[in-house]
Amino acid sequence: xxxxxxxxxxxxxxxxxxxxxxxxxxxxxxxxxxxxxxxxxxxxxxxxxxxxxxxxxxxxxxxxxxxxxxxxxxxxxxxxxxxxxxxxxxxxxxxxxxxxxxxxxxxxxxxxxxxxx
Amino acid sequence: xxxxxxxxxxxxxxxxxxxxxxxxxxxxxxxxxxxxxxxxxxxxxxxxxxxxxxxxxxxxxxxxxxxxxxxxxxxxxxxxxxxxxxxxxxxxxxxxxxxxxxxxxxxxxxx
Numbered sequence: 001x002x003x004x005x006x007x008x009x010x011x012x013x014x015x016x017x018x019x020x021x022x023x024x025x026x027x028x029x030x031x032x033x034x035x036x037x038x039x040x041x042x043x044x045x046x047x048x049x050x051x052x053x054x055x056x057x058x059x060x061x062x063x064x065x066x067x068x069x070x071x072x073x074x075x076x077x078x079x080x081x082x083x084x085x086x087x088x089x090x091x092x093x094x095x096x097x098x099x100x101x102x103x104x105x106x107x108x109x110x111x112x113x114x115x116x117x
Numbered sequence: 118x119x120x121x122x123x124x125x126x127x128x129x130x131x132x133x134x135x136x137x138x139x140x141x142x143x144x145x146x147x148x149x150x151x152x153x154x155x156x157x158x159x160x161x162x163x164x165x166x167x168x169x170x171x172x173x174x175x176x177x178x179x180x181x182x183x184x185x186x187x188x189x190x191x192x193x194x195x196x197x198x199x200x201x202x203x204x205x206x207x208x209x210x211x212x213x214x215x216x217x218x219x220x221x222x223x224x225x226x227x228x
Contacts (some may be wrong), residue, residue, distance in 0.1 A: 035217070041137070044120070044206060044219060044220070044221045044222040045155070045157075045163065045206050045208075045219040045222070046119075046120075046219060047216065047217040047218065047219055050217070058215050058216060059216075060216055061216075087209070094162060094163075099165075099174075100153075100165075100168040100169065100174070101151055101169065102149075102151035102153065102165070102168075102209075102210045102217060103151070103153040103165055103167075103168035103169070103208075103209075104153070104155075104165060105165045105174060106206075107162040107163055107164075108162065109162060110162060117188075
């Protein structure tokens with residue numbers, strides 16, 4: 001079964017850091033660009049970051065300079081390192097596969113990140 | 118980069134057709150064929166319904182169709198069914214092809 005499973009969410013204080021992981025299964029992970037997309041409670045979707053097959057990375061303006069993205073093809077996983085977190089980063093974070101050009105065909109179940117003192 | 122603009126809500130009766138618009142700019146929707154649409158039911162992850170403006174992934178009903186004119190993309194759902202009631206989001210490549218932008222979402226109510 002094609003699947004993505006996020007982990008690493010939780011409660012963190014403002015200014016703190018957190019690392020999210022996304023484990024892929026059921027497909028050749030190394031062949032796909034992968035993305036992180038977040039959704040604050042009751043709000044819309046917000047694209048966060050992407051990493052290409054080649055390892056090239058992309059970030060939204062709201063997280064650039066604070067977040068990094070990486071992948072480990074041997075582990076079929078990719079990661080989002082989040083630093084200098086603020087309340088505005090509180091959201092459910094989804095990992096997603098870009099199965100078609102710039103379209104996300106497989107999504108994880110989401111992991112909740114709460115930034116609060 | 119600003120989010121794409123969608124109506125906050127639309128409604129229709131079973132069997133009717135509705136259209137949800139998604140307005141961007143010359144720098145995103147107007148410049149690329151990479152517009153996609155997602156359906157999200159409460160508490161669930163989004164589901165891809167349309168990619169590359171008008172293409173349907175395998176398994177998505179042909180009641181769902183997409184189009185684009187200038188800076189505005191549209192999702193049409195024909196033969197509305199109760200289970201179509203959900204939030205719908207558009208997404209486009211933007212920012213000199215370096216970022217993806219989502220619309221604010223549209224809540225579809227099937228009366």
